[in-house]
Amino acid sequence: MKDFLKYVVNGIFKENPVLILMIGLCSVLAVSTSVQNAIGMGLAFSFVMIFSNIFVSLLRPITPNEIRIPVFIIVIGTFTTIVDLVISAYFPELYKALGIFIPLIVVNCIIIGRAEAFAYRHNVLESIADGIGISIGYIWAIVALGLIREFLGNGTILGKTLFSWFNPAKVFTMPPGAFWGIGLLIGLLKWFEKRMGRR
Amino acid sequence: MNIIGKLFMLFISASLINNIVFMRFLALCPFVGMSTQIETSIGMGAAVTFVMVMASVVTFFIYYYILVPLNLLFLRTIAFILVIAVLVQLVEMVIKRFLSGLYKAMGIYLPLITTNCAILGVTLLNINYGHNLIEAIVYSLGVSLGFTIALILLASIRDRLSYSDIPEFWKGYPIVFISAGLLALIFLGFQGLAH
């Protein structure tokens, strides 16, 4: 149990995929224009991440080293397509908002990276823990960026205007804002870690 | 003449107006990871161009001559990424064997390209935009050129940054992203070219 939690927390902070390992950035920057979209993307990602980890780990006994990459791709691709079909059917608004970033989950470096670095070498339970941790790490990073961009760029959070006197700067909902936002978050996390390290 | 004009607009749009990195947020991993030196940037850009154009052509045929007739459109994502992975493997083997000079220049970047979201992204966009084969090729060339430009620009900035005095917590990636954001702001100016 303690090991399980250790793997989960690892994905949230120490090995946060977006802010520490800095992979899988494309979807984070592109979809964080609003908190709602960020949450949607985060959940879609998590589904694929966790199930891919599970099945890559499950299929270990029959996956020889030489063909492991194609097997990863097939497994991740299958779950990505499932998420693609389900969202297009049941959440058409979200589908339009996320656009090509849903099928692009299959090349998200985080998922393939984790399959290779973790799920292929650990058992199913540990892989679930890692999947959950990484997913939470991804979700909190993309939602944090979404909060910054939606608030500074639109004055709203989840579509609700917070302060009527606040005049938002549209640039934050546009590409420059995404880059600045993530730079800010990475810098903040570095500062935070330094302070935690000092204690 | 009109076709040439349209293709030219497509090219400019792909490389500048809708720059793959600064406007579409694709290919960010290599963008951030490979922009440390200008030489590596050019090598990476060349490799991406190579793979992207070939991937566009191959996926074009697979989509319109296999997936569509057999009504298997939902297998699009998996089919494309498998094709790209196989293509990259083949290209690497061929270049290593027959063009060793080229391999020394850009071969090492090839394995990284499989997970480059821009490659899969462009093949999917070709379908979404309904490009024919010529348009797909021109589009891929434009996108890879835009990617190379973005990479070289950021590499140049990072080169200068290494001589500057940067506050502690901005050092490393934070300042890289702030710079990238400024580049994105500049590229936003190209939007006016379209109309």
Added chain:
Amino acid sequence: MKNILRYGLTLFIICAIAGGVLAYTYETTQKVIEANKIREKIMLLKELIPDASDFVSSSNKPNSFDPLVTIKEIYIAKKDGKDVGRVWEVSTKGYSSDIVLLVAINDSGAIEKVKVVSQQETPGLGTEVTKDDFLAQFIGKKEANLEVKKNVKPVSGATISSSAVVRAINEVLKHNKI
């Protein structure tokens, strides 16, 4: 050699299972997607004839008189079982794209409303034909005698796009007379 066979078989089995799972997911979601599409269509048609409670696709689709116009669908608007009008879905050749529009005819034979559904005309010029500023002038028309500059005010700078829309509306009015 034996290894390649083993690898090939493993990959093949995994592919087959993946393919099966995806085919099943696809079948299930397709039903929902179809239902969504129909619902969206009805909402769009309701925009044109708000009174209607239901729309039925007409099986009688005549050929168009004008070669540049295609009649895609005719929806019969019904309210409590009664015919309260029709919505024609027509496609016309515009300046740089096919313009698809919906023309609603009420039960007195006059145009109730026109709405452009899709187009890829020149932004800022041809795209203005989608606006009510241009489309509102067709409301109430019954005769298929519409002509740009004679009795129709075109979008300035977008004569071809405007004429395309007029052509489509004329086509609908011509059929309506029959």
